[in-house]
Amino acid sequence: MKQQWNDRFNSEEYVYGTEPNEFFKASISKIKPGRLLLLGEGEGRNGVYAAKNGWTVDAYDWSESAKIKALKLARANNCLIDYKVEDLVNIILHFNMYDAVGLIFLHLEEDLRESIHARVINTLKPGGKVILESYSKEQLNYSSGGPKSSELLYSLEDIVTDFNLLNYELLTKEKVILNEGELHKGEAMVIRMIGVK
Numbered sequence: 001m002k003q004q005w006n007d008r009f010n011s012e013e014y015v016y017g018t019e020p021n022e023f024f025k026a027s028i029s030k031i032k033p034g035r036l037l038l039l040g041e042g043e044g045r046n047g048v049y050a051a052k053n054g055w056t057v058d059a060y061d062w063s064e065s066a067k068i069k070a071l072k073l074a075r076a077n078n079c080l081i082d083y084k085v086e087d088l089v090n091i092i093l094h095f096n097m098y099d100a101v102g103l104i105f106l107h108l109e110e111d112l113r114e115s116i117h118a119r120v121i122n123t124l125k126p127g128g129k130v131i132l133e134s135y136s137k138e139q140l141n142y143s144s145g146g147p148k149s150s151e152l153l154y155s156l157e158d159i160v161t162d163f164n165l166l167n168y169e170l171l172t173k174e175k176v177i178l179n180e181g182e183l184h185k186g187e188a189m190v191i192r193m194i195g196v197k
Helices: 002-009 022-028 045-052 064-076 110-123 137-141 156-162
Strands: 035-039 056-061 082-085 098-104 124-135 167-180 184-196
Touching: 022 045, 022 098, 022 124, 022 184, 035 045, 035 110, 045 056, 045 064, 045 098, 056 064, 064 082, 098 110, 110 124, 110 156, 137 184, 156 167, 156 184
Parallel strands: 035 056, 035 098, 056 082, 098 124
Antiparallel strands: 124 184, 167 184
């Protein structure tokens, strides 16, 4: 996993662009800034946007290459993000720590997905929100990015099961048009969720 993502991010180009994910941007902009956790943050586009808008950002990813680019993007935007390279299998998330958690196109195998989502709920403060956008299993019919294995794609049932302790402000599966660098471009089938603890 680590080598795959280092290879993907090992270029000058920001392969998913430097602008934030549109769903994340629209969702985080409606929340009073506090402490934000981003898992699978990649090249920093969402963390930098949040930090510029008053959030204290903790970001994690597998890739050292991604971290280098994320911190470069933060410097270019005169903001700070705390970015750690760590295997999500081993990540320790403290109880009641975050006002919001962003899970933007974080695709994990079933056991790790369930474990990470449970830890995310635990680390949210009461009233905190999870902002999630992922490819749905139907994404295999589209060429706009995402895993090529149905085991790494999610169903609405997966999300409902994993986050059943939250109240859903939004939970939907829909077709959208992505324009996020070269690797997320075109029609896509996504799941979007905002869940409140």
